[in-house]
Amino acid sequence: MYSLRRGFTLSETIITLGIIGIVAALTIPNLFHVYKEKQTVTKLKAVYSILSNAIRTAEEEEGEFSGFNIRSDEAGAKEVAKHLLPYLKVAIDCGTLAPNGNCAPKDTYLELNGKKRIGYFLNPTYYKLVLLNGVHVYLRGPDPLTSYNGKHNILGIYIDINGTKKPNQWGKDLFHFMYLADGIGLVPTGHPYERGHSYKNSCSSKFHTGIGCTYYVLKFKNMNYLKK
Numbered sequence: 001m002y003s004l005r006r007g008f009t010l011s012e013t014i015i016t017l018g019i020i021g022i023v024a025a026l027t028i029p030n031l032f033h034v035y036k037e038k039q040t041v042t043k044l045k046a047v048y049s050i051l052s053n054a055i056r057t058a059e060e061e062e063g064e065f066s067g068f069n070i071r072s073d074e075a076g077a078k079e080v081a082k083h084l085l086p087y088l089k090v091a092i093d094c095g096t097l098a099p100n101g102n103c104a105p106k107d108t109y110l111e112l113n114g115k116k117r118i119g120y121f122l123n124p125t126y127y128k129l130v131l132l133n134g135v136h137v138y139l140r141g142p143d144p145l146t147s148y149n150g151k152h153n154i155l156g157i158y159i160d161i162n163g164t165k166k167p168n169q170w171g172k173d174l175f176h177f178m179y180l181a182d183g184i185g186l187v188p189t190g191h192p193y194e195r196g197h198s199y200k201n202s203c204s205s206k207f208h209t210g211i212g213c214t215y216y217v218l219k220f221k222n223m224n225y226l227k228k
Helices: 010-062 074-087 213-220
Strands: 090-095 116-118 127-131 136-140 155-160 174-180 185-188
Touching: 010 074, 010 155, 010 174, 010 185, 010 213, 074 090, 074 127, 074 136, 174 213, 185 213
Parallel strands: none
Antiparallel strands: 090 127, 127 136, 136 155, 155 174, 174 185
16 A cells, blocks of 8 residues: 655745744744853853952052052052052053043943943043953942942942943943952942942843843852842
8 A cells, every 4th residue: 555745835835934034033032142142141250250260369469459548549440450450361452541542442331221320431530451362341449339248348340241332231241340448358249238320220131221130140150130
């Protein structure tokens, strides 16, 4: 007994391909978002470790940063760099200005909610450099942006995990740390003890500023605030 076998018709093939295309359109963007999120979490954790170790080693070798009387101006930014750069693996050192665009994007950074925040490109109160892993770092003296449990910080460190590439936005690729004396050390901005920019009031949804997202990402190991 013979059985008849027939292939798919053209219309059936087109329908099948259409279904595959729809499924791909729905799943690929989500997979890409998951990948980017994991990449951000991993890189932020790595930079936190790098900076913490560099500061600890610098203080062991040269004394505590609190004893250097660092100011919030250009001289203060240079003072921070002077003591910290020897303990970092630096690929590009742009100093307090970045006229060639290698160490800071020329456009203004945005808050998570899309509002314009600040441009670091030609701001001399930030010392700009690029680490060997491609992370851009902006060092400065005491930072009025944040405080921890009522204590003012000694220095502020801003990092852009993907350099001059977009989106150049708080909570997506721009994050912030503050360093304090008295054994507190390097603190990710957004800590609950930080009243002004706790993650609860600055990184609970994409409609917030995003300034406190550093603590959120390191604490919860995700970026779920982008979905709210």
